[in-house]
């Protein structure tokens with residue numbers, strides 16, 4: 250079989266034995282490549298519902314260098330987009346109305362230049378570029394997962410690797426202070442293994458704590474010299490990837506680690522939970538965040554979306570679980586969370602370089618803002634308020650306060666309010682509370 254294309258007619262597949270068409274493909278009018286970006290832009294504005302850059306800047310929404318610069322590569326994937334540098338990312342974030350930028354050290358500085366003159370020149374250029382575009386640097390983080398030096402993790406058996414890890418995190422603290430950041434984040438990446446037995450977990454965790462201790466102690470010195478507050482050091486967990494087994498797989502495990510006595514400055518270390526990372530292990534992200542709030546360690550939040558018990562698909566916020574997202578934001582609003590919302594997602598491989606800034610980032614920001622506003626509306630909803638108050642008031646106290654059956658009877662009908670509240674929340678999500686109904 251071969252493909253044949255005659256001028257003016259659609260291509261057909263020919264069966265060479267009989268030389269007659271076996272399949273006629275019908276085509277819509279092709280969209281020439283030079284008209285595709287304009288089509289995307291026109292349909293984006295037809296979607297409506299966009300906030301202005303000024304409205305977007307009112308939220309503490311932060312844009313990572315690595316998210317915008319992601320080229321679509323993975324173990325099984327070649328890149329689908331070309332590389333973009335920090336100048337372009339910062340410029341595009343400014344146009345969209347993303348007011349803060351964050352980065353890994355090696356997103357912007359080649360590993361060989363870390364700590365050298367090359368680093369200082371790049372950091373000066375970043376500082377100038379941020380100022381020129383009216384952005385601030387919110388957070389810096391050390392890449393301790395990509396380079397071959399981290400093959401056995403930043404807390405490897407080799408003392409040379411561990412000394413280098415401490416050097417790298419201290420250097421990142423300095424970059425953070427130079428760029429005016431408030432946060433440093435630590436995703437330990439390869440802190441785990443594929444085969445069990447060779448690594449002794451308690452030893453590895455002690456070594457990992459040494460790197461964090463080095464960062465905090467260096468920060469205390471650096472902040473004193475610069476007359477700046479110390480950074481907030483936030484740990485980020487992921488349950489699997491890039492190792493088969495992870496030593497600190499969840500935010501809860503990290504809370505245990507922070508309180509284990511291994512850290513010299515546990516008061517300087519908190520959490521950066523990532524929504525999807527907690528969903529990946531099967532957790533309820535809202536419950537994870539509640540535990541972090543109770544521990545007063547919810548300092549930074551990576552926002553994205555995806556599926557339970559799958560790999561780290563890093564889909565943009567609200568595209569998969571908008572109801573759960575609204576509920577998460579209700580919890581954070583009601584507890585006065587005022588840390589960053591970090592857009593740690595990956596524009597899909599099918600999105601072009603144009604689409605990254607024309608579709609991915611503005612739509613993610615706008616869904617977040619809408620969900621945030623809806624969360625506020627749900628918190629004020631009179632039906633939910635009355636139902637919640639009634640549940641808390643409970644039924645009348647029975648004469649015998651140890652009579653389980655009497656207590657059950659006295660609350661029986663009130664408990665239907667749980668389902669009613671759940672329905673009301675979905676109504677708010679779908680706009681049905683405003684009288685919108687569908688019928689055939």
Ligand code: 3MF
Pocket residue numbers: 315390391434435436485487523551561593
């Ligand atoms: C990995 C992540 C990381 C961390 C980043 C911040 C590349 O799944 O989420 O993003 O957020 O390393 O330190």
Ligand code: MG
Pocket residue numbers: 436485523551593
């Ligand atoms: Mg993350």
Ligand code: MG
Pocket residue numbers: 523525526561563593
């Ligand atoms: Mg992730």
